[in-house]
Amino acid sequence: ELKVEQNPLFLSMQEGKNYTIYCNYSTTSDRLYWYRQDPGKSLESLFVLLSNGAVKQEGRLMASLDTKARLSTLHITAAVHDLSATYFCAVLSGGSNYKLTFGKGTLLTVNP
Amino acid sequence: GAGVSQSPSNKVTEKGKDVELRCDPISGHTALYWYRQRLGQGLEFLIYFQGNSAPDKSGLPSDRFSAERTGESVSTLTIQRTQQEDSAVYLCASSLAPGLQYEQYFGPGTRLTVT
Numbered sequence: 001e002l003k004v005e006q007n008p009l010f011l012s013m014q015e016g017k018n019y020t021i022y023c024n025y026s027t028t029s030d031r032l033y034w035y036r037q038d039p040g041k042s043l044e045s046l047f048v049l050l051s052n053g054a055v056k057q058e059g060r061l062m063a064s065l066d067t068k069a070r071l072s073t074l075h076i077t078a079a080v081h082d083l084s085a086t087y088f089c090a091v092l093s094g095g096s097n098y099k100l101t102f103g104k105g106t107l108l109t110v111n112p
Numbered sequence: 113g114a115g116v117s118q119s120p121s122n123k124v125t126e127k128g129k130d131v132e133l134r135c136d137p138i139s140g141h142t143a144l145y146w147y148r149q150r151l152g153q154g155l156e157f158l159i160y161f162q163g164n165s166a167p168d169k170s171g172l173p174s175d176r177f178s179a180e181r182t183g184e185s186v187s188t189l190t191i192q193r194t195q196q197e198d199s200a201v202y203l204c205a206s207s208l209a210p211g212l213q214y215e216q217y218f219g220p221g222t223r224l225t226v227t
Contacts, residue, residue: 004154035218042115043155043203043218088154097211098143099168102154 002027002093006103013079013110021106023072023089031092032072033100034063036085043088047074079110114138116219118204124225125194133189133222137206142184145216148173149201158202161187162210194226 003026013019023032031050035043047056049065049072056063060083062075072089086107090100117136125131137144143162147155157171161181172178176194181187191198201223205216 006154040220042220043205045215048215090155093157096168098145098160098207099157100155100216101157102147104152104154 002029002091002101004089004091004101004103006087006089006106009104009106011106011108013076013108015080015110015112016078018078019076021074021076021087021108023074023091023103025070025072025091025101028067028070029091029093030067032065033090034072034074035088035090037088037105038085046087076108079108081110081112084108084110116204116206116217118202118219118222120222121220122223122225124227127196127226128193130190130192131194131224133191133202133224135187135189135204135206135219137185137187137204138217140184141206141208141217143207143210143214144181144187145205145207146179146187146189147203147205149203149221151200155203158189160210191224194224196226199224199226 005024034046037043047063052067054065060077065072086105088105090102093099093101119134145160146158149155159179160168164181176192179189201221203221204219207214207216
């Protein structure tokens with residue numbers, strides 16, 4: 001059974017600081033997603049990582065994937081308050097082309 | 113254009129009652145997914161529809177849970193004889209076609225509270 005673990009689960013940052021959220025998964029997968037969820041809102045797709053060594057950047061967020069280590073990171077650079085949200089990673093379950101297994105999410109709070 | 117919509121946004125029900133949760137996917141999306149999000153947890157896959165058939169119901173937690181879909185449109189998730197452990201946010205997503213080369217678009221969810 002595929003397990004996806006995120007850490008930390010709670011992250012309080014000051015504006016301007018950098019930090020990394022980690023996503024480990026237990027079995028081979030060749031597709032990993034990062035989502036953002038604001039309170040009471042839908043999940044918003046941030047990144048899709050398709051291959052080993054993939055790196056994608058959007059604004060202050062950068063995601064990477066190491067399929068050999070079964071690890072993805074979401075790096076936050078010079079955090080701003082608008083980044084406050086819950087961030088989920090999700091991994092495509094083995095043998096399926098549609099079933100996602102999600103981590104528990106990281107609640108990020110960026111303080112002034 | 114309109115995104116995925118769900119109704120109601122909040123539902124409070126007494127233990128033992130039946131509830132129906134509705135999902136309106138994006139027009140033209142053939143694939144539809146239901147997920148459950150318990151407090152402090154990630155999303156759990158419940159069921160997947162391709163058109164109006166459900167090739168994968170493996171995530172439904174018990175026989176009290178069922179879902180149907182009308183054509184390539186509205187889907188209803190029904191929970192019979194609700195229990196307190198059913199309290200969660202139920203999220204629906206749709207994609208243009210099956211397969212994760214097609215992005216899943218999520219609705220805002222229905223927060224179900226069973227008292």
